[in-house]
Amino acid sequence: MSELLNDVKKTLLLQAQESDLLLNEKIVSETIHLGQQLNQRRKDLDIDLPTLELQTGVSASTLKRLFKDPDQVKFGTVLRVADALGVKLCAAV
Known part of the structure; x- marks a missing residue:
């Protein structure tokens, strides 16, 4: 039984490392x-x-600028495009 538990622990540890x-x-x-x-x-x-x-209401020229350098566009625009593409932005402090 303890060998099985050790195998489960190793598997969980490997999965956590991969994540x-x-x-x-x-x-x-x-x-x-x-x-x-x-x-x-x-x-x-x-x-x-x-x-x-x-989909976003953001012009193609602004999209190109965003993809090249997001600092060139408003953050709200970045959020709108990210949302449309299914990308979640989060911050960790």
Whole structure:
């Protein structure tokens, strides 16, 4: 029985470590990476710029600026696009 418990503990520990690695891959340390991740998500979902423009009300030129450098657009715009792409932004203090 204790061997089975040890196996379960090892499995849970490995799963927790894998989850931490996945989470760390998604942490954005620079705003340019956020733009790149949002653009990649758009491409992964096979959404073209005109469609995203219709979904968000954000012009294609602003979307391009956002994907290149999110500092160039209002944060509310970033949130609107992230929401449309199913990307959740959160902050940890």
